[in-house]
Amino acid sequence: MKKKNELVPANSSESNFTLNVPDGRGTFEKGIDGRGNPFEKRTYENGDFLKQELLHSGELKVTAKKKIK
DSSP states (O other): OOOOOOOOOTTTGGOOOOOOOOOEEEEEEEEOOSSSSEEEEEEESSSSSSEEEEEETTEEEEEOOOOOO
């Protein structure tokens, strides 16, 4: 079982997630974060977001959060 904030390989069965988001509605942000990692972040109208970062180690970190209603 995945622990909180643990990196999971993309081919792992534990890396599957589903966001209930409208297609194409929201904001897109691309840049470099405070640690110098390039990132892409998509924030949807309902408050959910999906963020992808390329870490210094070369690993791709994906963060998905759902807004609690």
